[in-house]
Amino acid sequence: MFQLFESTDVYILFFIQNHFKNSFLDKVMPLITKLGSLGIFWITLACFLILIKKYRRIGITIFISIFLCALIGNIILKPLIKRIRPFDLVYFTQLLISAPKDFSFPSGHTMASFASATIIISQNKKWGIYAFILAFLIGFSRLYLFVHFPSDVIIGAIIGSILGIFSIKLYNIFIGQVKNVPY
Template identity: 50%
Template sequence: MNFDFGILDFIQANMRSDFFDAVMPFITRLGDAGIIWILATLVLLAVPKTRKVGIAAAASLLLEVVCCNLLLKPLVARTRPYDINTAIQLLIQRPLDFSFPSGHTSAAFAVVSALFFSKNRLWIPGSILAVLIAFSRLYLYVHFPSDVFVGALIGIASGWIGSLVVQKGKRE
């Protein structure tokens, strides 16, 4: 945990600025409840040309929600960093669920990975947003780096599995 706090405290000491204090809450809100990724998935599903990618994205989101929110968060029940270091003043409302893993990060990387493994070039701009959302969780002191890292891994695995499901369905 010292390693996690070392990174969080480095960000607080060396990267905090008025600009990021204004931008990071907006970026993190894009990932609230996975809304930006759900909307992107719905658009992909609505367009016949990208429907299969949309199915992969939807499957990846479903898998990551089950893994992160239904299984791991309640099982691990990790306290959030701002509850341990109470000197931090939050720029957003306090999340009410547990810290591990980061659901924002997991959802972001699930859809981006589904795009990547489905060979859809939208993974490129999507990955920029995914990385920004993941970093915003650290900047805002609501997740430990290990929460974000594991969230990214779960998202990547979910995206890979989601795209495999669609590829397997095409063959049958």
């Protein structure tokens, strides 16, 4: 069963390589994936939002979610599951970015992106749609660049969305209910 699952993952990756790969995307996808590196885009956005009183809640909640994503994804799941990267499995040598050194499952880029997008859409539907489009593009970039399996990205999106919801609940419990605090 696991072999069928893994072969489907590899099939999808090669389908992307055979049907979507082109010189334009070869330039754009590394840039899109950089937006998700270390959650840098989402952390920068959260910092900016914290400076604006009206959006401070969203910024703080994004910080909470990124912390949880790093804890759950990078500190717990990746070392526990130890899934090798697809380029190592099939000896794919045409990487357009530096080869990541950590394990593959789940996709941290995707997890942080979907957590952040979930938080944004909970507060602002219009901006949330844009955030989800960016989250999807970041997840797809990981497949295009052959550094994650589709299941890494899908599960990363699911876990990220759940952690986004959980972060909202944590904010409401610990910060949102405090009186006389300018949040």
